[in-house]
Amino acid sequence: MKRLILLAALVALPFAALADDERLPLEHFVQLPEYNEVSLSPDGRHLAITAPVDDQTGVVILDISDPESVSIAGGFQLSANEHASNVVWANNERILFGTNRQEGRLAQPRPTGRIYGVNVDGSRSRMLYGTDPGSRVFRMGTVLSTLPDEEHRVLILTRAHDSDRPTAQRLHIHTGSTRRVAISPIPFGSLVADQQGRVRLAFGPDEDGQATFAYRDDHGEEWQDFDLDFDQRWLNFHGFDGSGEHIYFSSRETGRMGLYRIRVEDQSVETLIESDTVEINRVLWSEDRSRVIGAIKRDGKPEMVFIDPDQPTAILQRQISAAFPDEFSRIVSFSQDTDLAIVVAESDITAAGYYLFDTDNLAASFLLSNFRELDPQRLYRTEPIQVESRDGLELHGYLTTPAGEGPHPTVVVVHGGPHGIRDEWTFNPEIQLLAHHGYAVLSVNFRGSGGYGHEFETMGYRNWGTTMQDDVTDATLWAIEEGHADPDRVCIMGGSYGGYSTLMGLIREPELYACGVSVVGVYDLPLMFEEGDVTESSQGIRTLERYLGTDEEDLIARSPARQVEKIEAPLYISHGGQDVRAHISHYNFLKEQLDEAGIEYESRLFPEEGHGYYKVENRKLYYGDVLDFLKRHIGE
Known part of the structure; x- marks a missing residue:
C-alpha cells in the first residue's frame, strides 16, 4: 500500500506525455467509473461508496480499519436505472441513502424520493421510505440531518400526493416508522434544520410566485415572517452554523452565484465570497461542520477560495493541495473526532483517487481510484x-x-x-x-x-x-x-x-x-x-x-x-x-x-x-x- 507523507511531497509523478507506438486497449477508456460518492463512517473504520455497475449504481461498504488490507464489508444492489446518492451515516453500523432515476448515461438524474437503509455488513437492507415503482401513491423523502441525541432516528423531509406542504419527520433507521415534527407554513416549499436537528427555516413561493421565507427560534415556537430580498430561483441554502445563529446560502444576487451568510437575530446579510468571472459550485465546511470556510470556483482550473485562510481546516486543506501540485485535491469527509479524513485528488490526466488521511500525523494511505489501467504518463494535458x-x-x-x-x-x-x-x-x-x-x-x-x-x-x-x-x-x-x-x-x-x-x-x-x-x-x-x-x-x-x-x-x-x-x-x-x-x-x-x-x-x-x-x-x-x-x- 502506497504510503504518503504530505509534508515531504506526497505525489511526484512525471506528467509529460510519452510517445509510444502501442495503443492502450480501448476497453481501458470506456469502462464506467468504479466509484462516485464516498463517505467515511463516524468512527473512521468504514467507507461507504456508490459504485456504478452497468445501468445501476449500488452501495459498497469497505472495511478500512487496516488501510494495508482493505476489504468489502457489505453492500446493496439496486434495480435497473436506479442510482444511489446522498449517502448518510446514521451511526457507525448503518447507512442511509437516496436514489435517482437516470435512463441513460447522459440523462438528467431525477430523484425517486426513496430512502434505503443497510448495515455495514449488508444485513437488514430495505427501503425505509418512499414509493414502490408502479404505485399510485406518491410520497418522497430526503434526509435532512442526523439527530445528535437519537442514534436510531434521523430527520427527513417528506412530500406526499395529498398535501402541498412539505413536512419534517423523524424516521426510524431500521423499521421505517415516522413521527411528524413540523409542517411547512409555506406550500410547495422546503425546510431547513439546524445542526441539532431542529426545523427552523421554511421557504417557497407565495401566491404570486415570489420568494417567501419563515423562521422560528431554537425553541420551536410559532413561525415568523423572514425578510430576505433574494431571488428564490437562484438561491440554495447550505445550512446553519454550529451555533444556530447564522444560515449560509448561495445566490445569484450579483448575476453570478456567490456565498452569503444571514445573521438570524436581525436578518442582516454578510457577503462572504463573490466572483466577477465564474460562479462558485461547491461550499467547503470546517472539520466539525461548525461553519463554512470557503468555496470552489472553476475559472479555468478549479481552485479553492477561503473566507479565513488561517482557519485550521483551511490550513490543512492548503497543505494537502501543496502535496498534490499537479492535481486538484480536497477533503470530502471527516470522522467524528476529525482524526481521519478522506481526500480525493484528480487532474486532467489522473482519474479520482481516494486517500485515508491522518490529520495528526499529516500522513495518507492510498485506498482506491478510478481508471487504474490508464497510465498518466501516456495521457495528455x-x-x-x-x-x-x-x-x-x-x-x-x-x-x-x-x-x-x-x-x-x-x-x-x-x-x-x-x-x-x-x-x-x-x-x-x-x-x-x-x-x-x-x-x-x-x-x-x-x-x-x-x-x-x-x-x-x-x-x-x-x-x-x-x-x-x-x-x-x-x-x-x-x-x-x-x-x-x-x-x-x-x-x-x-x-x-x-x-x-x-x-x-x-x-x-x-x-x-x-x-x-x-x-x-x-x-x-x-x-x-x-x-x-x-x-x-x-x-x-x-x-x-x-x-x-x-x-x-x-x-x-x-x-x-x-x-x-x-x-x-x-x-x-x-x-x-x-x-x-x-x-x-x-x-x-x-x-x-x-x-x-x-x-x-x-x-x-x-x-x-x-x-x-x-x-x-x-x-x-x-x-x-x-x-x-x-x-x-x-x-x-
Whole structure:
C-alpha cells in the first residue's frame, strides 16, 4: 500500500506525455467509473461508496480499519436505472441513502424520493421510505440531518400526493416508522434544520410566485415572517452554523452565484465570497461542520477560495493541495473526532483517487481510484483557453493536444445540456481516448452554458443553432488560426444538445468541418414538444418554451432534420432505443430525412440503451465506430 507523507511531497509523478507506438486497449477508456460518492463512517473504520455497475449504481461498504488490507464489508444492489446518492451515516453500523432515476448515461438524474437503509455488513437492507415503482401513491423523502441525541432516528423531509406542504419527520433507521415534527407554513416549499436537528427555516413561493421565507427560534415556537430580498430561483441554502445563529446560502444576487451568510437575530446579510468571472459550485465546511470556510470556483482550473485562510481546516486543506501540485485535491469527509479524513485528488490526466488521511500525523494511505489501467504518463494535458466571439463575447474552453507539433487533426467536442451545464478541467476518458489516438480535442463553453452567470446562460435561450452555434464556430476558427488544428481535418462531435450542434455545424459551416459524429442527439425542435419525458410536466413544458421559444416556423428553421440537404460532410449517428429525453423519434425522423435527400451516413442503434450508454460492451462498440470513422475521414 502506497504510503504518503504530505509534508515531504506526497505525489511526484512525471506528467509529460510519452510517445509510444502501442495503443492502450480501448476497453481501458470506456469502462464506467468504479466509484462516485464516498463517505467515511463516524468512527473512521468504514467507507461507504456508490459504485456504478452497468445501468445501476449500488452501495459498497469497505472495511478500512487496516488501510494495508482493505476489504468489502457489505453492500446493496439496486434495480435497473436506479442510482444511489446522498449517502448518510446514521451511526457507525448503518447507512442511509437516496436514489435517482437516470435512463441513460447522459440523462438528467431525477430523484425517486426513496430512502434505503443497510448495515455495514449488508444485513437488514430495505427501503425505509418512499414509493414502490408502479404505485399510485406518491410520497418522497430526503434526509435532512442526523439527530445528535437519537442514534436510531434521523430527520427527513417528506412530500406526499395529498398535501402541498412539505413536512419534517423523524424516521426510524431500521423499521421505517415516522413521527411528524413540523409542517411547512409555506406550500410547495422546503425546510431547513439546524445542526441539532431542529426545523427552523421554511421557504417557497407565495401566491404570486415570489420568494417567501419563515423562521422560528431554537425553541420551536410559532413561525415568523423572514425578510430576505433574494431571488428564490437562484438561491440554495447550505445550512446553519454550529451555533444556530447564522444560515449560509448561495445566490445569484450579483448575476453570478456567490456565498452569503444571514445573521438570524436581525436578518442582516454578510457577503462572504463573490466572483466577477465564474460562479462558485461547491461550499467547503470546517472539520466539525461548525461553519463554512470557503468555496470552489472553476475559472479555468478549479481552485479553492477561503473566507479565513488561517482557519485550521483551511490550513490543512492548503497543505494537502501543496502535496498534490499537479492535481486538484480536497477533503470530502471527516470522522467524528476529525482524526481521519478522506481526500480525493484528480487532474486532467489522473482519474479520482481516494486517500485515508491522518490529520495528526499529516500522513495518507492510498485506498482506491478510478481508471487504474490508464497510465498518466501516456495521457495528455488539457489547458484552459480563452476565445473572443465574433460579437465580442469572452468565451472560455479547453484544449487537449496529442504528442508532436501541430497543427493536428482535431475533434471539436460540444457538451450537452446545454443550459446550466459546462465543460470543466477534470479527467475525461473520452477526451483522453481521442488524444491518445492522435487528435487535438477542443471544447468551448458557448453562451448558454452554466457556470458563468445568469446573463451568460440566458444569452443562449432561444438561440439554439444561431449565436450558440456561432460560438462553437469561432472557437474552431481560433484553434485553426493559432496553429493547433489542421484546417482540412476538423470533425465536430457531441451528444444530446452536442448532437444537435454537430448537425447544425455541418449545415451552417460546410467548409469548416470534414465530418460529424452525433450520439443521442436532438434533431427536430418541434418534436421536443411532442415526444419524450420533458413534456410530462408543466414545468418541463415551460422550460422548453423558455429555452427554445414557441414560434413554429422559427423552431423548424433551427431544426437540423429539416435541412439535411445542406449536409456535405460524412456523418455518423448513434442512438439508444429506450431514449426518452432525446426521444428515439428524433433518430428515426433524421434517418428518414437523410434517406429521402439521398445523403449518405453511418449509424448504429442500441435498442436497449437510453440517453447515453451504460453497458461497457455497447460503449466499446460505439467508440470503436467513432475511432474508425475519424481515422477514415481526418486520419490520425
